[in-house]
Amino acid sequence: MKQKYQIDGIGCGGCVTKVKETLEKHPAIENTEIFLNPIGATFITMNKTLTVAELQKQLNILKWYTITEIN
Template sequence: MKRKYYISGIGCGGCIARIKKTLEAHPAIEETKVYLNPKGATVIRMKEKLSIDELQKQLNSIEGFTIEKMN
């Protein structure tokens, strides 16, 4: 299943690489796409639905990023 999110705190391609690597380390996440345009737009493909809290907990291993659901 694919879900759309917004991640704040992204400033460059290096940030995107770190976020992608961190999120994809979670066993339930198959693929992560993070975009600079629009900045912070993110699509995550998961094997099972993860809550925002679970995704944020995964992101907390790298400081400075906050995830929220896109409408």
């Protein structure tokens, strides 16, 4: 299942790499695509639906990033 999110706090390619690697460490996340244009737009492919709170908990490893779902 592929869902669209907005990740705030991303400002460069290094941020994209760190966030992608951190999210993909979660066993339910198969793939993460993060864009710089529009900045922070994200598609996450999961094998099990995760809540925004669960995704945020995974991101909290890095600090400074917040995730919201886009419908």
